[in-house]
Amino acid sequence: MHFNDRLLPLTGGVRQADVAAENYRDLLRALEARWPGLGEALEDSSVAVDGQIYQDAWLEPIGADSEVHFLPRIEGG
Amino acid sequence: MAEAHDFRVVGTRPVRPDGADKVTGRAQYGADMNLPNMIYGKVLRSPHAHALIKSIDASKALAMDGVYAVITGDDFPTVGGGALGGEGGGSMDGLAQNIMARGKVRYHGHAVAAVAAKSLSVADAALAAIEVEYEKLEVVLDVLKAMEPDAVLIDENCFTSGLPEKPEKPSNVAGVMTLARGDLDEGFAQADVIIENEHVLPMAHQGYIEPHACTASVNEEGFATVWASSQGHFELRGQVATLTGKGISQVKFVPLEIGGGFGGKTKVYLEPLAVMLSEKSGRPVKMMMTREEVFRATGPTSGTVARVKVGAKNDGTITAAQLWLAMEAGGFSGAPHMPAAMAVFAPYDLENFKVETFDVLVNKPAVAAYRAPGAPQSMHAMEVALNELAITLNMDPIDLRMKNAADEGTQAPYGPKFPVIGFKQCLEAAKKHPNYTKPVPEGAGRGVAAxxxxxxxxxxxxxVHINDDGTVQVVEGSPDIGGSRASMCIMAAETLGVPYEAVRTIIGDTESTGFCNVTGGSRTTFATGLAVVRACEDVIASCKARAAATWGVDEDQVEWQDGQAVPAPGVNADVKPLKLADLAAKAHKTGGPIMGKASLNAQGAGASFAVNIVDLGIDRDTGKVDVLSYTAIQDAGIAIHPSYVEGQYQGGAVQGIGWALNEEYIFNADGVMENAGFLDYRIPVASDLPMIDTQIIEVPNPSHPFGVRGVGETGIVAPLAACTNAARDALGFLVRDLPLSPPRVLAAIDQQGA
Known part of the structure; x- marks a missing residue:
């Protein structure tokens, strides 16, 4: 797990962490349990799992060695 | 031109199905809907850029013959502050206050009231009869002054988001974003050359040809039907429902053809007003903006101040890069500062960088999305700095970019590692392109940018519905902005194995098909195309089951090949293949009509990179800049309909050229836009430009069955810097700010001469 600057206030300054989760929804729950408020804050974020960007993808599987980044939701014109 | 690969229909260039209607006038656009007993709505707009509304007296207007209704902010419910768009697209509360001011006007042209009357002239007279008492406030126009701690506040409840702690005091800075990696000081210390620039870019409008227009009719039960052009009738239905206090099921939104949007038609302006006026008057209400209203009161994109610093070694390796970017939000938060931050260094593999971007309130129209929101402004600064680096290092500008180019596995500045991308392929193509290898015309200049x-x-x-004769009806919910009907037909034909001509695609209204997000983010060919492919696969599954039942074999003993069901290899069945038409003709005997459906949240949209080359000629006596040649090279993944892909490249290039060379909002000291018309706000027309040359690069996106990457937005990003760099080459010195309009270029020439 990699957290960008916008999330550091919620993680107490932690930029990187290992979290066990089988899918994105599980990951959000795990993060909320560890850092209350973080899971909720991430509900509307985009997430990149192993380089692929997902939006609103609760059921997206996450592998044991997956690299996960959160980023602001991307829309466009 | 793209290759057709192994596809049968994908990569071909059939005639667009909506073309004849659009060029003959049969197509119905936003202003074309007429209903019995229809009346007309018009908006009273603020004459001040910043003022408190002390009172509104509409009694004289309401007493006029032929006036049916007047609405003000008091007629609308208060809504929460939910996000409109994730990357800084503002809030629902801001949208509510933008469509109709509540106690305060934040820009010249802000809606204050609206009337519905029997004719446009009566509506105009009624507007003139409404008495509004204002208390003028100091106008905040300069984005840097707006950021100062003692600046006059545009919103007393605006507290900067994105900071570690909520600030104690409100300010005009609505949001901050910081991205950083590595050690910036160490990176600059390693540099042999450092380039630093400051650029001021103007507020610019999307310039769609069709002004906003809609018709609304509310029945006795409060059910509203809205006819309008937009980039996404499902999302706009949701906005209308929220802003008028209705449930989503109480609003039906019928999409009409759209005459350009480019991001600017992803949110409502007139629609909730027309619904409210119809509800009050009991009649259908049509509303149409003038071009002047479009300029003054709909979303342009942000004007910006950018400060960039880039360091590199003598071999061209970038050691550090830094961007500080202030973006005008207009009267409500929502400048695209986050995508601007994430995009600026995306093409490059950087160890040390820092980006800070700011969403800043000013007394100008509230910005809206515009094609790759934020990226043209931020990347202009970086791409100009790279050109200066190349000149200083005596390197070819494409070689410099290639040396630092991102590739598969590169850690993008916004976090993740890139999957397969096509930036290096674009650079290679640019280096070899005849428009790059040919000599620069005498006296002209050449520029390159990514x-x-x-x-x-x-x-x-x-x-996807199969008609009795085997022809195909695709129904989806993404407005066709750039030829998506044709692309959907192609993908359906390819998947089903039928001719392109056998497929027809319609855009369903909100009660006729399933939800689709807006046509934006370059998503429609990718995501709605994916839904169409999946729905066709659903049809194929049904056809295989019907063929199996007809032949008396198991379903897994049937395959679908070239548009017909055939026995799988090794299956001993003495049967004749069944074409889609054969199966459709017997559908009533095999379970009823054949149809397939899909709904999905498409993931894995592949990023698209581009490289542009431009030759500019500059008249040193007048400052006029002429585009001599322009080349847009971009990765499309796989081009479904190459002509439309090329059209997107050309359209993006032309809009970017307009922004680079002429387009700008010009405000007077009172915050009044002084050039609110196409005569004075100069967008490029066909006679201004040469044919835009294009080259489609195809690095397939593995997340789409045909390899599609969106292409709609990338094309506008490079032209701003490409033109600045070409002007630098022609003039021998850098003009940092845009547009490169004759007055600015001439002044720069004069200053240089002095």
Whole structure:
């Protein structure tokens, strides 16, 4: 797990962490349990799992060695 | 031109199905809907850029013959502050206050009241009869002054988001974003050359040809039907429902053809007003903006101040890069500062960088999305700095970019590692392109720049119905902005194995098909196309089951090849293949009509990169800049309909050229836009430009069955810097700010001469 600057206030300054989760929804729950408020804050974020960007993808599987980044939701014109 | 690969229909260039209607006038656009007993709505707009509304007296207007209703902010419910768009697209509360001011006007042209009357002239007279008492406030126009701690506040409840702690005091800075990696000081210390620039870019409008227009009719039960052009009738239905206090099921939104949007038609302006006026008057209400209203009161994109610093070694390796970017939000928060931050360094593999971007309130129209929101402004600064680096290091500008180019596995500045991308392929193509290898015309200048956009997926739905004769009806919910009907037909024909001519695609209204997000983010060919492919696969599954039942074999003993069901290899069945038409003709005997459907949240939209080359000629006596040649090279993944892909490249290039050379909002000291018309706000017309040359690069996106990457937005990113760099080459010195309009260029020439 990699957290960008916008999330550091919620993680107490932690930029990187290992979290066990089988899918994105599980990951959000795990993060909320560890850092209350973080899971909720991430509900509307985009997430990149192993380089692929997902939006609103609760059921997206996450592998044991997956690299996960959160980023602001991307829309466009 | 793209290759057709192994596809049968994908990569061909059939005639667009909506073309004849659009060029003959049969197509119905936003202003074309007429209903019995229809009346007309018009908006009273603020004459001040910043003022408190002390009172509104509409009694004289309401007493006029032929006036049916007047509405003000008091007629609308208060809504929460939910996000409109994730990357800084503002809030629902801001949108509510933008469509109709509540106690305060934040820009010249802000809606204050609206009337519905029997004719436009009566409506105009009624507007003139409404008495509004204002208390003028100091106008805040300069983005840097707006950021100062003692600046006059535009919103007393605006507290900067994105900081570690909520600030104690409100300010005009609505949001901050910081991205950083590595050690910036160490990176600059390693540099042999450092380039630093400051650029001021103006507020610019999307310039769609069709002004906003809609018709609304509310029945006795409060059910509203809205006819309008937009980039996404499902999302706009939701906005209308929220802003008028109705449930989503109380609003039906019928999409009409759209005459350009480019991001600017992803949110409502007139629609909730027309619904409210219809509800009050009991009649259908049509509303149409004038061009002047479009300029003054709909979303342009942000004017910006950018400070960039880039360091490199003598071999061209970038050691550090830094961007500080202040973006005008207009009267409500929502400048695209986050995508601007994430995009600026995306094409490059950087160890040390820092980006700070700011969403800043000013007394100008509230900005809206515009094609790759934020990227043209931020990447202009970086791409100009790279050109200066190349000149200083005596390197070819494409070689410099290639040396630092991102590739598969590169850690993008916004976090993740890139999957397969096509930036290096674009650079290689540019280096070899005849428009780059040919000599620069005498007295002219050549510029190069890169572009990038993330692209998105989001939600789409589609149904595919098979007619009795085997022809195909695709129904989906993404407005056709750039030829998507044709692309959907192609993908359906390719998947089903039928001719292109056998497929027809319609855009369903909000009660006729499933939810689709807006046509934006370059998502429609990717995401709605994916839904169409999946729906076709659903049809194929049904056809295989019917063929199996007809032949008396198991379903897994049937395959679908070239548009017909055939026995799988090794299956001993003495049967004749069944074409789609054969199965459709017997559908009533095999379970009823054949149809397939899909709804999905598409993931894995592949990023698209571009490289542009431009030759500019400059008249040193007048400052006029002429585009001598322009080349847009971009990765499309796989081009479904190459002509439309090329059209997107050309359209993006032309809009970017307009922004680079002429387009700008010009405000007087009172915050009044002084050039609110196409005569004075100069967008390029066909006679201004040469044919835009294009080259489609195809690095397939593995997340789409045909390899599609969105192409709609990347094309506008590179032209701003490419033109600045070409002007630098022609003039021998850098003009940092845009547009490169004759007055600015002439003044720069004069200053240089002095």
């Amino acid at each position: 572009g990038f956009w993330f692209n998105i997926g989001q939600q789409s739905s589609a149904e």
